[in-house]
Amino acid sequence: MQWKFSALVLTFLMFPAFAHAATAGFPDRSVWLSDATPTHGQKVTIYTVVYNATNEKINAEVTFVIDGASVASPNVVLAAGETKVVSAEWTAQSGNHVFGARFDGGNMAQVQETQSVAISVAEPPPPTALQQGVSVISNVASTSIPVVSTIAGKVYAATESFREQGIAFAESHIAGASTSSSASAVTKKDPTDSPVTLQRKGTGEQTNANDEVLGASGFEESKPTFFSRISQLAAPAILFTFKSKTIFYPLLLTLILLVLFMLGRWVNRPRF
Numbered sequence: 001m002q003w004k005f006s007a008l009v010l011t012f013l014m015f016p017a018f019a020h021a022a023t024a025g026f027p028d029r030s031v032w033l034s035d036a037t038p039t040h041g042q043k044v045t046i047y048t049v050v051y052n053a054t055n056e057k058i059n060a061e062v063t064f065v066i067d068g069a070s071v072a073s074p075n076v077v078l079a080a081g082e083t084k085v086v087s088a089e090w091t092a093q094s095g096n097h098v099f100g101a102r103f104d105g106g107n108m109a110q111v112q113e114t115q116s117v118a119i120s121v122a123e124p125p126p127p128t129a130l131q132q133g134v135s136v137i138s139n140v141a142s143t144s145i146p147v148v149s150t151i152a153g154k155v156y157a158a159t160e161s162f163r164e165q166g167i168a169f170a171e172s173h174i175a176g177a178s179t180s181s182s183a184s185a186v187t188k189k190d191p192t193d194s195p196v197t198l199q200r201k202g203t204g205e206q207t208n209a210n211d212e213v214l215g216a217s218g219f220e221e222s223k224p225t226f227f228s229r230i231s232q233l234a235a236p237a238i239l240f241t242f243k244s245k246t247i248f249y250p251l252l253l254t255l256i257l258l259v260l261f262m263l264g265r266w267v268n269r270p271r272f
Contacts, residue, residue, distance in 0.1 A: 023052075023053045023054045023109060030048050030049045030050075030101070030114050030115075031046065031047070031048050031099055031100060031101050031114045031115070031116075031117050032046075032047050032048075032117065033045070033046055033047070033099070033117070033119065034046075034047070036119060037119070038092035038119070038121055039092065039121070039122065039124070040092060040093065040094045040121055040122065040123065040124040041091065041092065041124065042091070042092045043089060043090075043091055043092075044089070044090050044091070044092050045087050045088070045089055045090075046064055046066075046087060046088050046089075046090055046099060046101075047085060047086070047087045048062065048064070048085070048086050048087075048101045048114060049083060049084070049085050049086075050062060050076060050078065050083070050084055050086060050103055051078070051082070051083040051084075052078035052079065052080060052081065052082050052083070052105075052109075053081065054080060054109070055080045055081075056080060057077065057078065057079050057080060058077070058078045058105045058106070058109060059075065059076075059077055059105075059106065060075070060076045060077075060078060060103060060104060060105040060106070060109070061073055061074075061075055061076070061103075061104045062074055062075075062076050062086045062101060062102070062103055062104075063101065063102040063104070064088045064090075064099070064100075064101050065099070065100045065101065065102060066090060066097055066098070066099055066100075067097055067098055068098075071088060071090060072088035072089075074086055074088065086101075092121045093121060094121050094122060094123045094124060095120070095121060096118065096119075096120050096121075097118070097119055097120075097121065098116050098117070098118050099116065099117045099118075099119070100113060100114050100115070100116045100117070101113070101114045102114075159249075159252070163242050163245075163248055166238060166242040167239060167242045167243055169238075170235045170236070170238040170239035170242065171239060173231065173232075173235040174232075174235045174236065174239065
């Protein structure tokens with residue numbers, strides 16, 4: 001096919017005057033395709049040759065026609081004595097088709113049309129089972145993507161809300177623990193305070209009120225419980241984990257997978 005194409009072009013380039021009596025236009029039988037038996041959907045290139053046998057430059061328009069309809073109209077500039085190959089692309093469709101081209105050189109040459117070339121493009125072969133399966137999967141995926149995206153967006157929004165609530169809870173717990181620690185600090189009576197004299201009934205003895213108070217209770221202190229200590233230790237860890245997305249989401253995913261694994265083992269446990 002390649003050597004035939006080269007020989008045809010060479011003939012047209014060497015002997016443009018053999019074509020018509022016209023001084024510019026098409027040689028005889030000057031339309032051909034890159035593939036004379038294309039298949040449905042195949043890209044095909046349509047070729048033609050135009051020449052200028054005059055002594056003037058010509059600005060021409062070459063229109064490719066398929067089944068009577070124009071598909072491409074490239075402009076061509078031909079110098080005196082010049083010959084050019086012009087082409088256009090076409091996607092083959094099943095059925096019978098007729099190709100041709102029209103040359104319009106304006107005032108320098110008359111309008112010419114090539115001889116028609118007819119071809120037949122076969123119907124596309126039926127899809128294989130694999131192609132049908134891929135097509136079904138592609139259709140399901142294309143229709144499912146919007147739904148999946150919507151669900152994923154809602155899950156992410158709910159998870160982010162949970163993470164932010166966890167951060168707020170941990171921060172408030174840490175702040176409350178700091179306040180409680182400050183409030184439960186030991187409070188003692190300053191010994192430099194002025195003594196208050198009290199008189200016991202029936203004895204006439206006088207005592208220092210500060211001594212009575214300190215004797216009864218030297219200081220007052222609230223001791224944290226075991227659970228409060230655990231929560232004080234856990235709050236910073238929770239805050240650190242929830243604030244970092246790179247730690248929070250992998251840990252959450254691991255927890256979900258662990259729960260699913262345990263649930264699966266419980267469902268598949270042997271029953272007696």
